Amino acid sequence: MTSKLEFWFEYASSYSYPAAYAVGDACRAAGVELVWKPFLLGPIFASQGWNTSPFNLFPAKGRYMIRDLERICGKAGLPFKLGEAYDWPQFSVAAARIGLIGAREGWIESFTKRLYRLEFGDNFDISKEATLRQALDGVTDADRVIAESRRRETKDALRAQVDEAMSAGIFGAPTFRVGTEIFWGGDRLADALDWAVEHAEP
């Protein structure tokens, strides 16, 4: 019996941060294979007429998100604050391209946790190469990976990943996917895992 869960997340997404810290341990405890799927929400939001995050477009939702993440991160022992030194959400394309390579090579969990911590704990700008290097340092060869992340093949692979998200009906992050079932929101991880276990393929 194998059961598999895809974790669709966006490096600029605040709610993806505590989910990225929770999903690995939860899948290991449940015996469910985890597939990390970094993608971009920008093109998906744009397709529904949004030019920025819904947390900017709808202020009540934005205020709620900040308070909610203070609670969620507080419970998980993770620091959380939104930076004031840059526009929010951050520009996450470079991070996502590196994430794609990390997913293929098996070091994405360490890189992702470190990058989110820099972004939402310490308010580093993740569009800067120095920040990406700091998250890669000690995880893998930063020079090699950054060079590879800028190749045409990596850019195309990220575009294909976003297309796959759209085809799967994904409209927000984080989203867990098991087969064709999607579960939107970090608070649905347990439901997604239950589904994965109950619908394991022989």
Add this chain to the structure above:
Amino acid sequence: MTSKLEFWFEYASSYSYPAAYAVGDACRAAGVELVWKPFLLGPIFASQGWNTSPFNLFPAKGRYMIRDLERICGKAGLPFKLGEAYDWPQFSVAAARIGLIGAREGWIESFTKRLYRLEFGDNFDISKEATLRQALDGVTDADRVIAESRRRETKDALRAQVDEAMSAGIFGAPTFRVGTEIFWGGDRLADALDWAVEHAEP
């Protein structure tokens, strides 16, 4: 020590339906006082430029909502289907006015469960007086309550309730509120209850 949880819900809201079935038992089990707060999302959506439900405005979200509610209701043993005989979401002002009276008089839980079941289980139109009477039948005096629901005082009270929701930062339904903390989404009931118990006032 008293702890109190407000349940803000909208009679047209699909996600409010399973939450209305869960919240009473959950609060009784936790020893938390429950305050039912029916309100309207229409004016809140309008204030952020939406003229209908986000599930209509954003098709991927709408498709997800239907599948997600099939799962949630399936787990809770509740029937769920969206009607095809009317535009969705339904017109819920008359129901909300009755709900306000039921909250004051103590019969709102029975009325609300019955009305949601008629709406999302059997696809009755809740803007019709016959449907409202069917939900009130055996719960309280339908003639008296329907007459009272049409009085100026009741209409004003509902407007005030919507204003209170906006002031509290509520932007969707269901929302649980404990003091000034809000928790959006039926899947956050356990978090809201934990908060209520941990922050009980002496």
